[in-house]
Amino acid sequence: MSKRRWSLLFAALAVGAFLAPAGFAQAPIKIGVIEPLSGPVAASGNYVRMGAEIARDWINAKGGVNGRKVELVIEDNKSDPKEAASAAEKLIVRDKVPAIMGAWGSSMTLAAMPKLEEYGVPMVVETSSAASVTKRGNPWIFRISPPSEMEALGLEQYVDKLGAKKVDFLAVNTDWGRGSIQAFGDMLKKKGVEVGAAEMMEQSATDMNAQITKIKSTGGDTLFLTTAVEQITLVLKQSQEQRLTRKVITTGGSSSPTQLIKQAGAAAEGSYHIVFFMPWFPEAMPDGKLAKAFVDEWAKRGFPFEGLTEGFRGHDGIATIAEAIKIAGKDEPKAIQAALWKVSFTGVNGPIKFEKDGPAGKESGQSKPSIFVVQIKDGKVALPDFLAKK
Amino acid sequence: MDALLQHLVNGLVLGGTYALLGIGLTLIFGLMNLVNFAHGEFYTLGAYLTFAGLALSGLNFFVALALAIVLGAVAGAACERLLLAPLRGQSIDTTMLVMIGLWIALQNGELLVWGGVAKSIPHPFPTAPFTLGPVSIAPLRVFVVVTALALIVAAWLLIQRTRLGRAMRATFQDRETAALMGVKIGRIHTVTFAFGSALAAAAGALLGPVFLAYPSMGDLASLKAFSVVILGGLGNLPGATLGGLILGVTEELGAGYVSSGYRDAVGFVIIILVLLLRPSGLFARAERIG
Numbered sequence: 182m183s184k185r186r187w188s189l190l191f192a193a194l195a196v197g198a199f200l201a202p203a204g205f206a207q208a209p210i211k212i213g214v215i216e217p218l219s220g221p222v223a224a225s226g227n228y229v230r231m232g233a234e235i236a237r238d239w240i241n242a243k244g245g246v247n248g249r250k251v252e253l254v255i256e257d258n259k260s261d262p263k264e265a266a267s268a269a270e271k272l273i274v275r276d277k278v279p280a281i282m283g284a285w286g287s288s289m290t291l292a293a294m295p296k297l298e299e300y301g302v303p304m305v306v307e308t309s310s311a312a313s314v315t316k317r318g319n320p321w322i323f324r325i326s327p328p329s330e331m332e333a334l335g336l337e338q339y340v341d342k343l344g345a346k347k348v349d350f351l352a353v354n355t356d357w358g359r360g361s362i363q364a365f366g367d368m369l370k371k372k373g374v375e376v377g378a379a380e381m382m383e384q385s386a387t388d389m390n391a392q393i394t395k396i397k398s399t400g401g402d403t404l405f406l407t408t409a410v411e412q413i414t415l416v417l418k419q420s421q422e423q424r425l426t427r428k429v430i431t432t433g434g435s436s437s438p439t440q441l442i443k444q445a446g447a448a449a450e451g452s453y454h455i456v457f458f459m460p461w462f463p464e465a466m467p468d469g470k471l472a473k474a475f476v477d478e479w480a481k482r483g484f485p486f487e488g489l490t491e492g493f494r495g496h497d498g499i500a501t502i503a504e505a506i507k508i509a510g511k512d513e514p515k516a517i518q519a520a521l522w523k524v525s526f527t528g529v530n531g532p533i534k535f536e537k538d539g540p541a542g543k544e545s546g547q548s549k550p551s552i553f554v555v556q557i558k559d560g561k562v563a564l565p566d567f568l569a570k571k
Numbered sequence: 572m573d574a575l576l577q578h579l580v581n582g583l584v585l586g587g588t589y590a591l592l593g594i595g596l597t598l599i600f601g602l603m604n605l606v607n608f609a610h611g612e613f614y615t616l617g618a619y620l621t622f623a624g625l626a627l628s629g630l631n632f633f634v635a636l637a638l639a640i641v642l643g644a645v646a647g648a649a650c651e652r653l654l655l656a657p658l659r660g661q662s663i664d665t666t667m668l669v670m671i672g673l674w675i676a677l678q679n680g681e682l683l684v685w686g687g688v689a690k691s692i693p694h695p696f697p698t699a700p701f702t703l704g705p706v707s708i709a710p711l712r713v714f715v716v717v718t719a720l721a722l723i724v725a726a727w728l729l730i731q732r733t734r735l736g737r738a739m740r741a742t743f744q745d746r747e748t749a750a751l752m753g754v755k756i757g758r759i760h761t762v763t764f765a766f767g768s769a770l771a772a773a774a775g776a777l778l779g780p781v782f783l784a785y786p787s788m789g790d791l792a793s794l795k796a797f798s799v800v801i802l803g804g805l806g807n808l809p810g811a812t813l814g815g816l817i818l819g820v821t822e823e824l825g826a827g828y829v830s831s832g833y834r835d836a837v838g839f840v841i842i843i844l845v846l847l848l849r850p851s852g853l854f855a856r857a858e859r860i861g
Contacts, residue, residue, distance in 0.1 A: 219679075220787050223687025260787075354832050381832035385791050387782040390581035391826035391834065398574045411689045411783055422700050422709035423577070444691035444783070447698065485688070 209252035210245070210512045212237075212502050213272035214495075215283030215293060220260025221385045222409045225435055226285050228488035229307060230255060232495025233282065235478050236503070246506050253499070258284050260384070262292035269293040273300045279512040280305070280505070282498035287311035287356035297321040303505075303518040307498035308491075310433050311360035315538040315545040323521045323535055323546035325497055325528070329357075329364035332432055332455055335552035336365070340372050342567035343428065343453070347375040347401040351392055351416060353408035354381040361407040361432050377401040382412065389416050393423050403428040410437040414444045421448040431455065438555060438562045440487035449557050453565060456553050457530050460489035461562045467531035467551055475529050497528035521546055573705035578827045579820065584712050586819020588778055591719040592792050593799030593811040594726055595770030601806015602743040602763055604663060605655070608670040610796055611789025612677035613768040617643050617775025618784040619685060622692045632695045636776045643772020644765040651764035656757065674789075681786040689783040715777045722773055726766070727808045739763055771796075798842050804852020813854060817841070 214233055217226035233253060240251050254276045256268035265284045272278045273296065280303050284290045287309040297304050298319055306314060306324040310332065315324050327335070348369055352358030362379050369376060377399035380392040393416070396404065404420075404427040406413055413436050417429065429452040436456070441449040459465055460479075463472035475496060479489055501524055506512055509520035525534045535546030556565040563569070592614065599607045617639045624635030654673060658666055696714060700707040730736040741749040742759040750756050774792070775784075782788070798818055803810025818838050825837030845853055 219682050219687060221785070223682075223785070223787075224689060227687050381830075383835055385787070386834070387788075387791065388581075388585050390585070391578060391823045392831045394574050394577045394581060395827050395831070397577075411785065414689070414691070415782060418698075421698060422707065422712070424700060424702070424707050444689070 207249045209250040210247075210506060211252050211254050211276060211278045212499060213269075213276065213278035213281035213283075214253050214255045214499075215258050215265055215268045215272070215281060215285075215289070216255070216495075217260040217285050217289065218255075218257035221411065222260045222286060222435075224411065224440075224488070225308075225409055225437075225491045226258075226260070228484075228491035229285060229495040229498075231479070231482070231484050231488065232475075232492035232497075233499045234495070235475065235482070235492075236496040236499035239478075240499075240503050246503050247510060249512075251499075251503060254278055258289050258293075260286070260289070262286075262288045265289035265293045266296055269296040269304075270300075273302050278302070279514045280502045280517045282307055282495070282502060285309065287314060287360065290314055291317075291356055294319050294322060300514075301518075302514045303521060305498045305501050305521075307494040308435070309357065311356040312364065313356060313360065315547045316540075317545075318540040318543035319545055320543050321518060321545075323501070323548075325501055325530070325533055325548045325550060326434070326494065327457065327550045327552060328547070329361040329432065330368075331549070332361075332434075332552055333364045333368035336430075336432075336455060336554065337368055337372065339554060339565075339567060340369065340374065342565075343403065343430070345369070345374050345403040345428065347377055347399070348403040348405055349377040349396045349399055349401045349427070350379040350405045350407070351389070351396065352379075352381060352406070353384050353412060355384060357433060358407050361405075365405050365432060375401075382408070382416075384408075384412075386412070387415055389419050390423065393420055393425055396427075397423060397425050401427065403430065406431045407433050409435050410440050414441060414449075417441065417445040417448040417452065429453065434458075435491060437487045437490050438557055439490075440485075442557060442560055442562070443487065450560070451557065453554055453556050456490050456555055457550055458490050458493040459553050459555060460486065460493075461555070462564075466529065468527045468529070471527065472529050493529040497530055497533065500526070500528055501533055574827065576704075576706050578823050580706050580708055582820035582823030583816060584708065584716050584819070585823060586816035587716040587719045588774065588781075588815075589795050589799050589819050590723060590812045590815025591770065591774045591777070592796040593803065593815050594723055594808055595767040595774070596796040597800045597803060597806055597808065597811040598726070598730075598770070599764060599767035600800055601804075602739060603760065604743070605764075606663065606667045606670065607767070608667065608793065609650070609673040609677060610767070610771050611791075611793030612674055612681075613643055613647060613771035613789075614775035614778075614792040615678070615681055615784070615786065615789040616646060617772030617777075618692065618779030618788065619681065619690075619775075620772070621776040621779050622690050622784050625693055626690075632693075639776040640769050640773045643775075644769035646772075647768025648761050648765035650768070651761045655764065656760065659757075659760065674793075678786055678789065685784075685786060687786065689785040691783055692780040694780040711781060715781060718777055719774070722770065723808070723812050726770060729766075730808065735762065798838060801842050802845055802853055804854055807852060807854055810852055810854035814852070817853075 258265035282305045285308045290309040303321045312328045350362045431454045434457040436454040466472035505520040509516035531551035537544035538547040596610045620639035624630040696711040738754045799814045802814030826834040
């Protein structure tokens, strides 16, 4: 061997030594993450990713799961259902992840679901609200976010206090939006509230004036708005331009009131928001200490405060999967699926424990998350009067 | 009736912005015979440049707007010099692929620089709307439509009434003859592309404050621009203007009186009808430019 060959060999060995895991005897446990990191709802997806990374770092700082480090394999679904399905396939086939968290929007989650069944890998659903996610008989689905029905039920007790007599709906034209109109519409009709217009908007639409003009002509008093924060901002601004005076209630927990105050300004004043995390008053959460720690860690990392109402989902999703792997004792898809049914702990949102949902024999898991209502008052996020007086 | 008036105003305002998006593309498409898939990215660029000028450098709103348009033209010129000039004379497919590549690269570049979170662009106009009976319209929107129409008229005058415009038309009708008449062909290509890009950047700079600025905002803009160009006919400026207004009003009325879920579909149905019945565009004359 020539001198040059020898030095090449040494170089190769040195690189090999560098790549080998230093200090961890075993390979890390991989967890797949599918989120919209680009496209119209990218902001939300990125916040969920940040929350997931906090959960990963916290778990690893405490020695990992079963003595092994947790590693996240993160895929971008580009806010597109087609991409969500191929991301799931890539994670399962190429990265061989034993469990996945995803995929934010209901349409994206629903598109990824057949892949889970095909390969037999469980997915913890952290955001999606459409009822169909847990009703399709996919036993690999475990949802920690509330379906719209649960949200509607959570709001039922406040309908009288909100003083809604006739409501209109404006929702994004996805499984989530359509499901939300159905669920809240049913609940309100049962309460004797009149339902006016039910308008849709495309996920990428920016001009909602036509819908607003139509809603204006119904003479209702309350508007239920279901979409991501970007579109909520636009609808609030355009409603102001058209002098639409309604009580606005956003559903789905993706409204990020803090971002609305920043971007919609006065147009957001007085609006109500259904949220699943209240970073403004973390001590009021079921586990105040954990919630406070999460808010502090988020701030320490320099993440924007307005992302917290999405970010906690990432934390709770990864914590749920880690908990299941701990119970299973191994990172094998089938064992994790079985263990997910035994998971019982408190996340940032509150207690996480799965109950059966969907057709018998092929049930999905559905946890019962905590649901809160906040209001934007004087440019700040506060508890609505009917809650604060208690 | 009240709602109809408001719908018509909304539709015309929206249509004016579609028209502005469309004319930049129709210029490049019709004159240069180049399918510019990156058109929407110059729109995005215009919006982010305005945001950068206002929020980061603290410029006056109108100065930031003008600067964004100028920089949009510079970016367009650079893109023509670096990417398209070496490919001159190649087939339309080759340049189309290059433009698709540029589209993807620019959009991801924007995501890298600005992040995925939408930016709200501040503007000096009052938020309280002007009202006239049942109809209301925000002052900012009035400004946008008036400016858009002014830019459209300016573009039309430049093409039809100036020496440069005549040189542009001559170049794209017959390169060789134009070159023999002393027209600097290379320069005309660069200027035309820069001009089209500046119009896209202007649309972005004007509409950014109305909506929000985010990396994928150009996709919808591109889609609308292509629709407008098809409606109006390639290279036809008055056609693109009318096409934009027609698309805006149709979408608005479709959403208002048929179904808001099919809002975009209404626009596309019209385009399919136009392609079936008048394939060279609603307003095509016997012979079109280019």
